[in-house]
Amino acid sequence: MTDFLSDILSSLGPIVDTPKHLNTRKINKHILLLKKQHWFKNVHDNEEYxxxxxxxxxxxxxxxxxxxxxxxIRKKKVQKKFIMLLNKELKK
Structure with missing residues (x-):
């Protein structure tokens, strides 16, 4: 239950701003999970991304x-949104 609430609150982050503390272990676990996806492998292999x-x-x-x-993992629309986030951050 706590994980669920944490995820809901973290999804509000772009509205509020980023928190001071990031959970590196959790992020790395998610990257490993995403690396199993074909579309993400291309992102991971791109040096800038x-x-x-x-x-x-x-x-x-x-x-x-x-x-x-x-x-x-489930929705192409969200994958595209993530790629847009990456491109936006590259321009900064």
């Missing part, structure tokens, strides 16, 4: 959410 996955606070915050990650 790879740097964002491991060094950008907003991207890591997004990847910390189990809710976001499981939706990315």
């Amino acid at each position: 790879y740097e964002l996955l491991f060094g950008n606070r907003r991207v890591r915050f997004y990847l910390q959410s189990s809710f976001h990650v499981h939706r990315m």
Whole structure:
């Protein structure tokens, strides 16, 4: 139950802003889960995106959410939204 509430609150993060604490272990677990997806393998192999996955606070915050990650696995629309986030962060 606590995990569920944590995910709901973390999904509000882009509205509120990113928290001060990121759960690296959880993020890395989610990245490993996503690496099994064909579309994410291309993202992971891209050098610019790879740097964002491991060094950008907003991207890591997004990847910390189990809710976001499981939706990315199931829905192409959410995958595209994540790619848009990556591209937005690359432009900064």
